Amino acid sequence: MKISVIGSGAWGTALSLLLLENGNDVTLWSYFKKECEAMEQTRENPFLKGIPIPEKLRLTSDLSCAGGADAVIFAVPSFAVRETAKKLAPILSPKTVIISVAKGIEKDTSLRMSQVIDEELHGSNIVAALSGPSHAEEVGRRIPTACVSACPDIEVAEWVQDMFMNERFRVYTSSDIIGVELGAALKNVIALCAGCCDGMGFGDNTKAMLMTRGLTEIARVGEKMGGRKETFAGLAGMGDLIVTCTSNHSRNRRAGLLIGGGMSPQEAMKQVGAVVEGYYAAASGFAMAQKCGVEMPITEATYSVLYKEAPLRETFTSLMTRAKRHELEESWL
Ligand SMILES: NC(=O)c1ccc[n+]([C@@H]2O[C@H](COP(=O)([O-])OP(=O)(O)OC[C@H]3O[C@@H](n4cnc5c(N)ncnc54)[C@H](O)[C@@H]3O)[C@@H](O)[C@H]2O)c1
Structure with a gap:
């Protein structure tokens, strides 16, 4: 061919x-x-x-x-x-x-x-x-x-x-091309956030929380946009999220690590030196969530840090202290 x-x-x-x-x-x-x-x-x-x-x-x-x-x-x-x-x-x-x-x-x-x-x-x-x-x-x-x-x-x-x-x-x-493409794009934002948390010295518990709750918000908006919820449990959803949040090859995570260590987002993008899709996806994911009226707290927090100069630690604390929920209240399963 x-x-x-x-x-x-x-x-x-x-x-x-x-x-x-x-x-x-x-x-x-x-x-x-x-x-x-x-x-x-x-x-x-x-x-x-x-x-x-x-x-x-x-x-x-x-x-x-x-x-x-x-x-x-x-x-x-x-x-x-x-x-x-x-x-x-x-x-x-x-x-x-x-x-x-x-x-x-x-x-x-x-x-x-x-x-x-x-x-x-x-x-x-x-x-x-x-x-x-x-x-x-x-x-x-x-x-x-x-x-x-x-x-x-x-x-x-x-x-x-x-x-x-x-x-x-x-x-x-x-x-389900909708679910596959949305999972691929939005997980980069979670990986950037996971990198920030690694950079701030947080631990494996933090990352597991971000990955699980990150997938929940991706699936929530993904389903609203016409994707199938099962797709988010598959390779293009959970699979890609796992690899991007945990691997040293991930540029999104690397950019986050630098920001978590105190570098400005702009400097971090320059330092990584290759395309960091999560940087762009934070803005487009945030806009998408607003448009379709879906809550995406991790994406929104990451967007504020990247584009609105929101202080990282305080932003993370406000994520931790959101209103109480039943776990399945916002579940995608
Ligand atoms: N790197 C990976 O492991 C991987 C895996 C799966 C998917 N992707 C996706 O593939 C896409 C490309 O990623 P990459 O890692 O190969 O990027 P990269 O950072 O390695 O390379 C970026 C390329 O884009 C080119 N480029 C820059 N400006 C351009 C323009 N205006 N028009 C056309 N090309 C331009 C550059 O010449 C360069 O070759 C991204 O959307 C990424 O998310 C990457």
């Missing part, structure tokens, strides 16, 4: 290697010409040190590589999905299946990434999403991983499953 991977960050590169291994004809597109040239020279992505890029993987900064492809993978950061889709619209053939792997929600519109792509392509192409607990650093090293391929058309989800699946990368299918 002819596949174009759009976005040569850590994830786009790791997925290109996987798709190449699965026998596909793969081209990896870089936004920055310099990024492409450096990878051509070193045959390595600086975010994936020690993982060689075989000669068979074509590298380009020319978007026309997506013309006539069987599948196009959107692996650019969420803030760049709309502009990239706009540029791709005149290039794509209608038969090309689009697979979004970007994890985010558009801030002003509260749209999921597959919806943003669909809008820019005027509904001309089928759009699926692939998500789950999958750090590029591990997938690039062929460490066993599982994800979910989601599309309202289950046959397309199965086609995507076949494309990615191998003995080290297991893929499940789902027709």
Whole structure:
């Protein structure tokens, strides 16, 4: 199959290697010409040190590589999905299946990434999403991983499953693209908050609380937006939340650690040096919660710290001292 991977960050590169291994004809597109040239020279992505890029993987900064492809993978950061889709619209053939792997929600519109792509392509192409607990650093090293391929058309989800699946990368299918994309985007906010708590010297109890209650609020808003509650208990919900809140590979958690240690959010984003999706998702998640009238206390607290200069410790205390509740009062099960 002819596949174009759009976005040569850590994830786009790791997925290109996987798709190449699965026998596909793969081209990896870089936004920055310099990024492409450096990878051509070193045959390595600086975010994936020690993982060689075989000669068979074509590298380009020319978007026309997506013309006539069987599948196009959107692996650019969420803030760049709309502009990239706009540029791709005149290039794509209608038969090309689009697979979004970007994890985010558009801030002003509260749209999921597959919806943003669909809008820019005027509904001309089928759009699926692939998500789950999958750090590029591990997938690039062929460490066993599982994800979910989601599309309202289950046959397309199965086609995507076949494309990615191998003995080290297991893929499940789902027709709930809403739940899969919302779980993917919103868990980054909880991970950033979990990082802040680690940075402040809090413990495992705190993290377990944040993960459990974080999933509750994600599922609450997710169901309101049309997702299925079961999806949030799956790989794209709980699975991704666990890995992002606990792993040292997580940029969201790393950014939080720095903020918890006293750095300003802006400095922390700079220091991490790669896209920290939770930073953007805190604003879009907060806006989404307001729009649909759903309580998301952890997301709201994280948003205040990141964007409103709310003091971290006091904000956390106010989260702990919210009105008393029965545990199942706000449950998603
Ligand atoms: N890294 C992971 O392990 C991982 C896993 C699953 C999903 N994702 C998701 O994949 C997406 C990409 O993440 P990443 O980790 O590969 O990012 P990254 O930080 O490694 O790389 C970002 C890439 O975006 C490119 N870029 C910057 N501005 C751009 C623009 N305006 N238009 C197009 N491209 C631009 C840069 O050139 C760079 O290659 C994110 O939404 C992320 O949540 C990442």
